Amino acid sequence: MKLPVVAAAFAAAFLTTSAKAQDVSAGERSWNKCRACHQVGEGAKNLVGPQLNGLFGRHTGAVEGYSYSTANKGANITWDEAVFAEYIKDPKAKIPGTKMVFAGIKNDKEIADLTAFLKQFDKDGKKM
Structure with missing residues (x-):
């Protein structure tokens, strides 16, 4: 009697995970909304916005050479x-x-999906 409960729980967890699975290709398409102001990848530079290599784990206002707003510098957020x-x-x-x-x-x-795309890039812009 416990087996059907376990199987149902496993199926529910699998379906939930599958429904939320990140699609890097779709994230790359979404990136097109960002690329007018940001760059990512090897050789990325600051534009209107800072380059986004190694974004996750980085502190707000931390990209060298980018002129952040006072609000962003003081936000005290780790991405x-x-x-x-x-x-x-x-x-x-x-x-x-x-x-x-x-x-x-x-x-x-x-x-x-956009998150999955961005997470590919380490702080040097190399795909991980």
Whole structure:
């Protein structure tokens, strides 16, 4: 009698994980919304926004040579998946006073895919 319960729990967990699976290719397509202001990859430079290599685990205002807003420098945030998801939905709500002018990405799946794309790049822009 316990086996059907375990099987049902496993199936539910698998389906939940599959439904939320990150799609790097879709994330790369979503990246097109970002690339006018940001770069990522080997040789990435700061543009209107900072380069985004090694974003996850980095502290706000930490990219050398980029002129951050006072709000961003003082935000005291370390980027992780949850913080990035909240930020990218509405940058000005997460960091009031940021100079990032972007309406945001509201779709959770698209955010997860973009996150997967960005997480490929280490601090030097090499794909991990």
